[in-house]
Every structure is written in C-alpha cells, then in structure tokens.
Amino acid sequence: MFISFEGIDFSGKSTQCHLLEKFLTEKGYDVVLLREPGGTRISEIIRKLLLDKRAGDMSALTELLLYSASRAQLVDEVIRPAIVSGRAVICDRFTDSSTAYQGFGRGLEIKEIEMINKVATNGLEPDLTIFIDVTVEESLKRLKLAGKLKDRIESEGTRFFELVRQGYLQLATRHKDRFKVVDGMDDIDNIKRRVKEIVVKRFTIK
Numbered sequence: 001m002f003i004s005f006e007g008i009d010f011s012g013k014s015t016q017c018h019l020l021e022k023f024l025t026e027k028g029y030d031v032v033l034l035r036e037p038g039g040t041r042i043s044e045i046i047r048k049l050l051l052d053k054r055a056g057d058m059s060a061l062t063e064l065l066l067y068s069a070s071r072a073q074l075v076d077e078v079i080r081p082a083i084v085s086g087r088a089v090i091c092d093r094f095t096d097s098s099t100a101y102q103g104f105g106r107g108l109e110i111k112e113i114e115m116i117n118k119v120a121t122n123g124l125e126p127d128l129t130i131f132i133d134v135t136v137e138e139s140l141k142r143l144k145l146a147g148k149l150k151d152r153i154e155s156e157g158t159r160f161f162e163l164v165r166q167g168y169l170q171l172a173t174r175h176k177d178r179f180k181v182v183d184g185m186d187d188i189d190n191i192k193r194r195v196k197e198i199v200v201k202r203f204t205i206k
C-alpha cells in the first residue's frame with residue numbers, strides 16, 4: 001500500500017497523513033509515514049537547501065532536480081524496501097508535487113518533468129493519491145493563523161499558488177484512477193472520514 005497526499009501549502013496534508021497513519025495502525029498495518037523532501041539523511045540535507053530563503057535565486061530546473069534527487073534517495077532507501085516487506089507507506093507529497101509546482105507553477109515543460117519523475121522513482125507510482133483541495137485564500141489565512149515564518153517556496157505570490165492549485169486539478173482529471181480529490185475547506189474530522197472512506201474502499205479494508 002503506497003498512498004501519497006498532495007495539495008498546496010497549508011491545505012491540511014500533514015494533519016490528514018497523521019490521522020490516516022493512526023487509522024491504519026489501528027487496523028494492524030505497519031505504517032511508514034514520510035514527508036517530502038526528506039526521509040533519509042541525504043534527503044534531509046537536500047531539504048534544508050531547498051527551503052533555505054537565502055537560496056532564493058535558485059533556477060526552476062535546479063529546484064526540480066534537487067527535489068528529484070531527494071526523492072530518488074527516498075525511494076531507494078526507504079519506500080521500495082518498505083513496500084517489499086509489506087508495510088503501508090504514506091507520503092506527504094510525491095512526484096505530483098514536482099509536476100504541480102515546477103511544471104504548472106514555474107512553467108517547466110510538463111512532459112520533461114514526468115520523464116524526470118519516472119527516472120527518479122524508477123517508475124514507482126503511488127497506488128492512491130489524495131489531493132486535498134483548498135483555495136489559495138484559505139491557505140494564506142491558515143499561514144497567518146499559524147503565525148509561521150514563510151519558507152522559500154511559501155514566499156511565492158498568490159498567482160503562483162493559483163497556478164499550482166489549477167495544475168493539481170488538471171492532474172486529478174488526467175489520472176482519474178489514481179487521484180481522489182477531497183474538499184479541504186471542510187473541517188478536519190469530515191476530511192478524515194472522507195479519506196478513511198476512500199482508503200477503505202480502495203484497499204478493501206475490513
């Protein structure tokens with residue numbers, strides 16, 4: 001079982017990843033919860049570089065390749081071995097984030113990103129991708145509420161996040177079998193219930 005969560009920043013991915021981890025653990029699954037970029041020593045070093053504001057003038061291509069390098073290490077070192085040993089993997093962001101952010105957001109060629117995604121993961125795709133959809137306005141509202149300092153990616157303008165959100169919606173239409181869109185404007189409990197329903201159905205959990 002390999003499930004990824006996608007969405008713009010502050011859409012509630014991390015919250016729902018943890019809730020799903022709890023549910024699956026209660027159902028007896030041995031769960032591995034990961035967040036991208038990161039999850040291995042090398043990937044965490046790459047993460048620091050990617051989120052560092054001082055690296056503000058990083059080119060879109062460099063950004064894409066760094067995310068992909070971090071992912072390649074994560075797949076090799078953690079995700080594949082976990083799947084092989086029968087564990088359930090939940091990943092907060094995966095390849096679709098590259099397509100949405102560096103492709104739809106920054107304007108890199110989608111076809112090229114998909115090719116790089118395939119190389120970085122050696123063709124591994126999630127069985128299920130849950131896209132938590134919120135408006136950009138809601139995302140910024142939550143960012144303010146949390147009183148958090150914005151990291152390099154979060155400092156992008158509203159237009160950028162709008163492009164990313166629309167990109168995700170296009171991906172959801174294009175990969176209907178794998179993608180499920182969940183309304184992220186709902187409250188945490190309702191989203192949790194919806195996610196549970198989707199997962200139970202997809203993996204026929206009793």
Ligand code: ADP
Pocket residue numbers: 007008009010011012013014015016142146184185186187188191
């Ligand atoms: P992400 O991982 O997508 O950035 P988080 O799960 O960290 O999002 O949530 C971002 C913020 O929004 C947190 O402060 C969280 O408590 C809050 N939050 C998460 N889900 C909801 C929701 N459905 N409604 C309102 N606030 C939410």
